[in-house]
Structure formats: C-alpha cells, structure tokens
Amino acid sequence: MAVINEHFLLDEQHLLRCRAFLRFPWLEHGFETRHGQMPRDGFQLASLKQIHSSIVIAPPDAPGECGEGDALVTQRAGQLIAIRTADCVPVLLVDPETRAVAAIHAGWRGVVGEVIPNAIGQMRRNYETKPDALLAAIGPCIQLSAFEVGPEVAIEFRHLFPERDDLDTKCHIDLAEACRRQLLAAGLADEHIFDSKQCTLSTPELYHSYRRDGAKQAGRMQAFIGVRQTINA
Numbered sequence: 001m002a003v004i005n006e007h008f009l010l011d012e013q014h015l016l017r018c019r020a021f022l023r024f025p026w027l028e029h030g031f032e033t034r035h036g037q038m039p040r041d042g043f044q045l046a047s048l049k050q051i052h053s054s055i056v057i058a059p060p061d062a063p064g065e066c067g068e069g070d071a072l073v074t075q076r077a078g079q080l081i082a083i084r085t086a087d088c089v090p091v092l093l094v095d096p097e098t099r100a101v102a103a104i105h106a107g108w109r110g111v112v113g114e115v116i117p118n119a120i121g122q123m124r125r126n127y128e129t130k131p132d133a134l135l136a137a138i139g140p141c142i143q144l145s146a147f148e149v150g151p152e153v154a155i156e157f158r159h160l161f162p163e164r165d166d167l168d169t170k171c172h173i174d175l176a177e178a179c180r181r182q183l184l185a186a187g188l189a190d191e192h193i194f195d196s197k198q199c200t201l202s203t204p205e206l207y208h209s210y211r212r213d214g215a216k217q218a219g220r221m222q223a224f225i226g227v228r229q230t231i232n233a
Contacts, residue, residue, distance in 0.1 A: 001017075004016065004196060004198065005196070005197060006019075007019055007020065007137075007194040007195065007196070008137075008194070008196045008198075009022075010033070011030075011036075013036045013037075013039070014033050014034075014035035014036030015030040015031065015032060015033065015036040015038065016030060016031040016032075016033060016139065016140065016196060016198070017029070017030050017031075018092070018135075018137035018194050018196075019194075020135055020137070020192075020194055021092070021094060021135065021137060024094070024096060025228075026099065026227055026228050027094060027099075027101075027225070027226075027227060027228070028043070028080065028224070028225065028226045028227075028228055029092055029094070029101075029137070029224065029225040029226075030223070030224060031090060031092075031137075031139040031140060031196070031221065031222075031223045032221040032222045032223070032224075033140075033206045033207060033221065034205070034206060034207060034208060034219070034221075035206075037222075038080070038082065038222050038224045040080065042078065042228065042229060042230065043078055043079065043080035043226055044061075044062070044063040044078060044079050044080065045063050045064075045080050045081075045082060046059035046063065046064070046065075046066050046072060046074070046079055046080070046081050046082070047064070047065050047066070047072075047081075047082050047083070047084075048065065048066065048067065048068065048069050048070065048072060048083065048105075049065055049067065049068045049069075050068075050069070050070050050083065050084065050105050051068050051069070051070065052070065052107045052109040052110055053068070053069060053070050053109070053110065053113065053115070054070065054110060054113035054114050054115040054118050055068065055069035055070060055071070055115075055118075056069060056070075056071040056072070056073060056102075056115070056118045056119045056121075056122045057069045057071070057072055057073075058072070058073050058074060058122065058126055059072055059074060059079065059081065061076060061079070070083070070104065070105040070106070070107075070110050070115050071083070071102060071103065071104040071105065071115050071116075071118065071119040071122075072102065072103050072104075073100065073101070073102045073119055073122050073123050073126060073127075074100070074101060074102075074226070074227075075098065075099060075100040075101075075126070075127045075227070076227070077099075077227045077228065077229045078226070078227070078228075078229040079226055079227075080224055080225070080226035081101065081102075081103045081224065081225060081226060082103055082222045082223065082224040082225075083103045083104065083105040083222065083223055084105070084220040084221065084222050084223075085105060085139070085140075085141065085200075085220065085221055085223065086200065086208045086209060086210040086213075086218045086219065086220050086221065087107075087141060087142040087147075087200050087201065087209050087210045087211055088105055088106060088107035088108075088110070088141060088142075088175075089104075089105075089106040089107070089111070089138060089139070089141040089175050089176055089179050090103070090104070090105065090106075090138075090139035090140070090141065090221075090223030091103075091104040091106055091116060091136060091137070091138055091139070091179055091183075091223075092104075092136070092137045092139070092223055092224075092225045093119065093120070093123070093134050093135070093136050093137075093225075094134070094135050094225065095123065095127065095129045095130075095133055095134055095135075096133065096135065097129075097130070097133045098127045098128060098129055098133075099227050100123050100126070100127035100129050101225045101226065101227065102119045102120075102122075102123060102225070103223055103224065103225050104116055104119050106175070106179055108149070108153060108156070108157075108173070108175060111157075111160075111175060111178050111179060111182070112156040112157065112160075114182065116179060116182045116183060116186065117182055117185070117186050120134070120183075120186045120187070121186075130187075131186050131187030131188055132187050132188065132189055132192075134187075134188050134192060135192045135193075135194070136183050136188055136192060136193045136194065137194050137196070138176050138179055138180065138193070138194065138195040138196060139196050139198070139223050140196055140198035140199070140200050140203075140206075140207050140221070141175055141176055141198075141199075141200055142175065142199060142200050142201050142209065142211060143174070143176065143197070143198075143199035143201070143202070144172050144173070144174040144176075144177070145172065145199070145202075146172075146199055146201040146202055146211070147172055147173050147174070147175060147201075148170065148171070148172050149170070149171070149172075149173055150170050151167070151168050151169050151170060151171075153173070154166075154167040154168070154169070154170070154171050154173060155167050155168055157173055157178060160178045160181055160182070161173075161178070176195055176197070180193055180195065200212075207221065208220060208221055
C-alpha cells in the first residue's frame with residue numbers, strides 16, 4: 001500500500017482507504033480513484049440519483065438506484081451504499097457500536113443545506129447511533145486553493161465561517177473544513193474525523209475533476225461503505 005498521509009492509504013486496487021476504518025474486519029469501505037473500482041462481490045449495491053440536496057435515504061433491501069437524494073444510511077449487512085463525486089466532498093460515516101454506516105455527497109449546496117447533520121440525525125433515529133461514537137472519513141475533493149466562488153455562493157457559508165469578513169466578495173471556500181465543522185457541531189469528536197486532504201482538481205493523475213475537465217469529459221468516482229455479511233468479529 002502507498003501512504004497518502006497519516007490517515008489514508010492507497011491500496012493495490014488503487015482505492016483510497018481510511019486507516020481508522022481498516023480496524024474493523026466487518027467493514028468494507030473506500031474511495032475510488034481514476035484507476036480503481038469498488039468491489040461488489042458479496043454485496044447488493046444501493047445508489048442515488050444525486051440532486052445536490054439535503055435528502056437522506058435509507059435504501060430498501062434491494063439493489064439499484066433508490067430515489068433522489070444525496071446521502072444513504074444503512075445497518076443492513078450485505079448492502080453496499082455508494083455516492084459519486086468529481087470535486088464535491090464524499091463523506092463516509094461508521095458507527096462501530098451499532099454497525100450503522102452512511103455515505104454522503106456534500107457539494108456546496110448540500111453543505112449549506114446541512115446534508116451531513118441530516119444524515120447523522122437519521123442514523124440517530126433509525127439505529128440509535130450516538131454521534132460521539134461515529135468515525136468520519138472525508139475523501140478527495142476540491143481543496144481551498146482551487147475552489148473560488150462568487151459572493152452569491154460565498155455568503156451562504158457565513159454561518160460556517162463566522163470569522164471571515166470577505167464572504168461578500170469573490171473568494172475561496174474550504175469545503176472539507178466546512179464539512180469538518182458540521183461534523184463537530186453534530187457531536188463527533190475531533191479525533192474521530194479523518195481528512196484525506198486530497199485535491200481532485202490539482203491531482204489529475206489520481207482523480208477526476210468537474211472543474212478541471214468540464215461537464216462532457218469529467219468522470220465520476222464512487223465513495224462506498226457497507227457491512228460484510230460473513231464476518232462477525
């Protein structure tokens with residue numbers, strides 16, 4: 001495996017893995033790169049028609065696309081949930097106590113619409129998840145230096161970056177940090193949040209980027225997570 005940083009590895013299948021998640025033999029997870037595709041053996045795959053919303057769906061016990069939304073939550077063994085990104089932030093959550101998991105697509109609209117807090121709230125209601133037990137992995141996304149937006153977008157982040165006085169101008173926004181702050185506000189411990197710090201736009205050898213490659217050329221990468229059926233440890 002190739003070391004990406006203290007929290008992430010790139011494995012032989014060219015999938016990005018969070019070191020903290022690898023502690024659980026019953027858990028499958030990862031972030032695709034240009035060169036790696038998620039494993040599907042032993043799983044039923046559930047996905048979404050993503051619409052840059054704050055909608056969270058608990059998929060039925062059947063494979064395939066399960067409606068419009070931008071986050072999936074499940075506790076069902078054998079069900080792999082996945083979202084697609086190409087600059088937006090992929091966030092994976094796992095509750096080691098209840099074995100509930102979530103896959104979240106957090107574009108800027110989803111972030112300001114609070115798709116992350118909504119997913120955590122759904123895990124609390126559906127699976128009795130305690131937020132302070134959750135672990136979060138933030139995958140490759142467009143980073144601060146590459147994500148310049150106009151004032152009409154920047155101003156939407158004023159509640160997440162109250163210390164900034166430039167959000168009424170054209171400026172750069174740190175989407176991954178916005179997600180981290182929402183995770184903290186939802187009750188996660190800081191030491192349970194793991195950020196890949198990988199920039200999709202500036203790393204073309206590894207990642208697809210919508211901004212860099214354009215609507216017609218940009219591919220998509222899937223972030224996936226699920227509980228294995230055959231391992232009980």
